[in-house]
Amino acid sequence: MISITPKSPIPSISLRNLSKVFALALIAGTTFTAVKQSTAAESSASKGTIALSLKTITNDDFQKALADAVKAKVESMGYTFLLVTAGEQTAVSAQVNQVEDLIAKKVTGMVLNPMDGNAVVPVLGKARDAGIPVVTVDSPVAKGHEDLYITFVGTDNFNAGMQAGKQMVQSLANKGKVLVVRGANGSVAGDNRVDGFKKGLEGSGVTIVGEQPGNWTNSVAMQVTENMLQANKDVQGLFTASDVMLDGILEALSDANRKGIVIISVDGSHKAVDLLAGGDIYGTMAQFPQKIGSIAVEKLVSVIENKSAANSIPKVIDSGTMLYSKDNLDEAKKQMF
């Protein structure tokens, strides 16, 4: 039908004006948040800004604890702290962009927790060219690029996994079947822990009968555990790549009413320690974010203030790990994050 009227002009026009208003409001909003943020960042005349780049502090007590530690140390040493997080576990490129933006912003120094050991290499080069010293923490940069950063401070995830493996062998008296709940696909730290765990089992009578990813999420961890338990009625042990999935796993076990399964995890978060106290899990391989944070900042600042030459500092500083179990609860309660 050909109409001699323009298609209902009145509403569409008003709609459009409306949308312009929206758009403007939007811009205004952005700018506002922006101003708030920037003023927050620039406040307190300080010796300079030290930035921390993390994948995320969400769903991750460890990263939160690390961030808190760095913040405390940075401010205690008279610098301004700036935290940037890439958000998604997978936003590798976002982190790289953010680091570039920090370089453009000419921060004094940088503490970097690489989301991917390779992805950060190019941008580390840029930081060096811009004369911005960097200390990496938690997860390592790919081998062969040690010249790009002062030092790496962190838990040796492979080692932590391996210790867990050895513990598993010991507590299962060298024979039995175990399940593994992995981290998210493509997480270096998670993969290293599991690889280490397997290494730890080598030469023992303990075998892995099921291995599925829990995506760092309780609901997924619960479902895969439920299903794996169906296939393996006779498992005695379970290893998970992180404390963050323990709740889901325990739910699955209790639904299937499986008692006395030896559960070993990695992290040493207060959550895990609670479960430890309640006897729900056997142990968790502790990391020490506070230690990592403060060491990292110390080394960084000493280089910034030329107290020590960058090359005088060892390239790898292992913040160590230890097993929290019901035998050392008090210690765990002191150290846990």
Place this chain on the structure above:
Amino acid sequence: MRRIIQTTLKNGSVVILVLLVLAGIVFVRNFASIDNAAVIVRQSAIPAIAVLGMTMVLMTGGIDLSLGFVVGLASTATGFMAKVWDLPVDLTVAATVLIGALVGLVNGAIIQYMKVPSFITTLGTGYILYGISQLVSAGNVITRLPPSLLAVGRTNLLGLPTSVYIAVGIVALGWFLIHRSVFGRALSAFGFNSRAAFLSGLPTARVNVLTYVLCSSLAALAGLLLTIRVNAAQPNMGGGVFTFEIITAAIVGGTSLFGGVGSVIGSLFGVLIIKVIENCINLMNISYHLYLAVQGGIILTVIVMDKIRSRAA
């Protein structure tokens, strides 16, 4: 009823399910056990609630890509209300569903009145919701929820948790709503030909908006029950993967991509199909990475088969 059964049989989801189960029984160790069946049922209950809403949205000719993120938001909200503010259970449940309803209202309003295509709207709101729940929760996982709340979904009746019975009840209601109510008729009329429906005096605008409200409310309820089931509240529950799972279930269940046609029973089978596959993958300890590809492969096969059949007819 006859027509429902016919359509269900026609869309073939039953056939697929039967074949899968047979395959499972024959090839997958430990698949054929009452225990495992119960596990699959438990895992299917919550998606079965969510798929209902998606079925209705697809019937309008739209899509809701934000569904999984409503689940995450609901989970976060539940955690906060039940643990942090320890509100009474009934209030927590009501408020959570209400939040879902509000999200749906926003989606529906944008789609119906601002005429923004549904996949753009819900793609956008999806990101928005995920951002919000992450920021609100500051990423804290809230666990050890109050037993009174857990009781809602976990009280054991005849070996199955209440969440299963809730799901059954809601699916029954949904079946009735879609296949036996004036709303359902209006919904499908709108999906087939919104113009004609509008000019026949049907409340098309309301139907369209209400559909999204229902979809998000059900998603929120699913999020609540999921939180109860896992006894942990966190924003990254659900998410894009969950959304895709639900869309797959609905389409495998024979819901038309062109609007108008939808089958609750079919969608239910769709969910079961997916959960059986996941179960087998885990039982056989196949690399979980296969999963997305397998799932996508199935949905494609179904679409193609369906098309070819309709060509033949």
Place this chain on the structure above:
Amino acid sequence: MGQRVGRFLFSLLGVAAFAAAALLVPHFLTPANLLNVVRQSSIIGIGAVGMTMVIVILGIDLSIAGLIALCPMVSGLLMLQGVPIVISIIAGISVGIVMGLFNGLVVAKLDVPPFITTLVVGQVSQGLALIMNNGRSIGGFPASYVRIGNGSFLGIPVSDLLLLVMMGIGIFITQFTPTGNRIYALGGNETVVRQEGINVDGLKLFVYAFSGFCASVAGILLSAQLDTVHPIQGDPYLLDTIAACVIGGVSLAGGAGSAAMAVAGALIIGSVRNVLDLLGVHPFSQNVLVGTIIILVVFGSGLSRYRRTVPV
């Protein structure tokens, strides 16, 4: 008319974003940073060039998220096997084209709605990317490959040049070839195009294949920039690419929009994210913002087609 509003909002957003940036962020207007912005936008921009053509013919391509991961994964794995770089890249690109063709095939021959088809194909590609290296990321590629992403030619970053080249290809096809004319015609009135005896299915195949091609180039460039392929690295780019198109005034009502505008849209998204990064705004807040922008711009650019289907 809708498009004019789109353009208006587009310029409005552009001006506002840059004004805000220049005002609030001293480091924003430095050459170094602006180069960053362009480089960071190049991935989105290249994706948007292909997406534009798809939207012009009333489609959408949600599969690019998967392809941005899958294609470089193929190239990367081959490279690490010692296959010559060029061949590896060609392999990766052809994977993108094949997936795109598949999209086109299902959309054209079975007329399955594009958003479902491409959503599914995207998931499959994602799945394949995960399977190929068992869910693990790969890296440590030959220097010459990494230089594609980080090196520069005549002082201009290679990424920027690549973006320009892809944009050029897009503009050439749409503005200066018969195919381009038919693509717009297809978006304007499919029945006419059919009556002209033009091979409509062929056109659709071409458009989706081209989008797949762009996605693969974007993915490979990304992996060269990062010297890494992460199996789900495509995820963050879907939203931004669509946002770039709609902000660039590509009308979801079909038949209107240009690669150049889409790339401009990408630069805006890039600048917005860059500014917010410089100010330490949390990425989640950024997504909330981008999500809102998309909805508002699409709404603002008045989809007459959708208006007509439901009475106002």
Place this chain on the structure above:
Amino acid sequence: MDEPLLEMHEITKYIYDSSGRPIRNSDVKILDSVSFDLRRGEVHVLVGENGAGKSTLMKILGGIIPADQGTITLEGAAVGFASAREARDRGIAFIHQELNLCANLDVAHNIFLGRELTRGGVLDKKKLYAQARALLSSLGFEIDPMIMLGRLTTAHQQIVEIAKALSYESKILIMDEPTASLSKTEIDRLFSLMRTLQARGIGIVYISHRFEELRQVGDRISVLRDGRSIGTIPSQGFREDEVIQMMVGRSIDDMYPHFHRPTDDTLLAVENLRLLPGSAPLSLTVRRGEVVGISGLVGSGRTELLKTIFGARRLLSGRIVYNGKKINGWRPRRLVRAGMAYLSEDRKTEGLITAMTIRENVTLASLFRLFRSGVISQRKESEAARKRVQQLRIVARSVEQTVGTLSGGNQQRTVFAKWRAAEPQLLLLDEPTRGIDVGAKSQIYKMIDEIAAQGLGVLMVSSELPELIGMSDRIYVMRAGTLVAELTEREVMTQAGILAHILKGAPQPVY
């Protein structure tokens, strides 16, 4: 010159069953050995009721569908077209009723769509625009080939389409109701263009219902009825009633029953309604038991008027009073509940849900009354549907048959059934007999008469003056978005009388 340009000899097209196989033995055929010929430089008018087979015949000529039997001879050579493309390459161009151009491309790119001029694979824009401009000016129109087609008036768009057809060196032009949406002046320009084409020796097949036009441009008139050729007469001084006779096969009067009697109480009163920003306000009334007709060209705002009353279109100013209630801003939902019904001119996209069954369509507008609880009882629904199906003599296997598979007449009956089921008080009818056969028409006329006789009000829009005159108690004439006349006296309700008003301001057409 005497050797005909085109000869279509004994063309037959069978009706097809649902599975697409032709039913050869059936005595009903879409085309039953129809013959048709066209000379160089002549305009051969093809008339016939909707569904008489005009468009089918032309589709066969245009290569859009194949004939089952018969031969086509073009310039003495037997031809058979596999596709529209092929037919066009042989010099046969089809100007469809609805425009076949892309509003989002400019004029030149539209004209050369599919045959873009290139140099080395690259568009040769200079040449493209030059040729387009030349083509248009050769037709005596200075249209900028760079302008977006969507910005042109319908008339100019039509010119562009003709220019496009000519760019194929067409020898034959098929024009299907080209004037449907043109103003008088535009029509005249089109006719003069047609004369230039004739002078070039191009043969034109002209499909139209407007007798006044046939005298202006026609050389010969051929009449089709129910798929048969009834005859061919020279258009010089033909008599309308004679042609109508040939078209409908019976004299027109006995088709329109008129038992209803208007009452005095007003059912609908429209006061100072402004339809478009530009147009003058209009007022009208409909009384119970009255059939009120609205006449006017397509695009005069007839449909907009009905839709505005029915709340499907925003009303700019004025008030609408229905049953004594002011109903400004009411939406269809509320109005249907208040007993208003709107039968759209566009059955397939606005009247029916073709994918649904007869049952579902018939109850669509009365669900709210049938099932107040919101729960559908299928038994009750089927009963209601069957009742209406019988009442309106819808021919179908069962109420469970999908409406899409019904014939045009039965589909239209289904729409009526839907609105009868809604038990309305006021019916707004937009082209109630479009695209249905004569038999169905007369039945629908009976129905409308019955409805009015039951004391309901009917407001009816129609392009077919005879039916309008036959059915209406009063007729409003519409032009440019407002009512320009109200004819109450039977004697002034004649085609000539109405047309005079429709075309007022334009030079009187030659009758």
